[in-house]
Amino acid sequence: GEDVEQSLFLSVREGDSSVINCTYTDSSSTYLYWYKQEPGAGLQLLTYIFSNMDMKQDQRLTVLLNKKDKHLSLRIADTQTGDSAIYFCAERASGGYQKVTFGTGTKLQVIP
Amino acid sequence: GAGVSQSPSNKVTEKGKDVELRCDPISGHTALYWYRQSLGQGLEFLIYFQGNSAPDKSGLPSDRFSAERTGGSVSTLTIQRTQQEDSAVYLCASSSERRYEQYFGPGTRLTVT
Secondary structure, eight states: OOOOESEEEEEEEEEEEEEEEEEEOOOTTTEEEEEEOTTTSSSSEEEEEEETTTTEETTTTEEEETTTTTEEEEESSSOOGGOEEEEEEEEEEEESSOEEEEEEOOOEEEEE | OOOEEEEEEEEOOOOTOEEEEEEOTTTTTTTEEEEETTTTEEEEEEEEETTOOOOOOTOOOSEEEEEGGGGGGGGEEEEEEEEEEGGGEEEEEOOTTTOOEEOOOEEEEEEEO
């Protein structure tokens, strides 16, 4: 079955870059996502990447996909205190079914 | 509506009682999902509704859990005879025919005492 793994915690200084990593097991994944969850709130989609891409950039966010190693990363440039949150990696398998498997989430702490 | 809404935002109940959690998806979204998020855990898939198709209930942890979606819109998740291990945040999400993005509600925090 599908499995998505992330490290639980990351601490960075304000202004530095953050890199959050994720590994997944389902080789048939078609979409891979990064969601952000702020305290007391639901999840918000940050960005996504199709499995036929290896990189996607959106302002301060860069997503890198290594499909061979089933490794996904999210880089946040110039990390701000407002970026402190839990970041979830998720994958969606191929086919018409929309079930999405989420990782455990990485808590990002930004130190001023 | 503007987004996915859930009610109540917080629910405290005694062990053994039944609870109902409500989700109002974004208007026009055909797919609706329920997840459970326990402290320090990721999202655990519970159930998925898509249009008029039979729901995928494969994530429901026990027969004490059930869910309905009336008229293809509002959904209710019911937990019977609640146990302390049911304490978690229950998140609802919906998505449109675009398929690749789920929109999440703020969640219901359930505490079973």
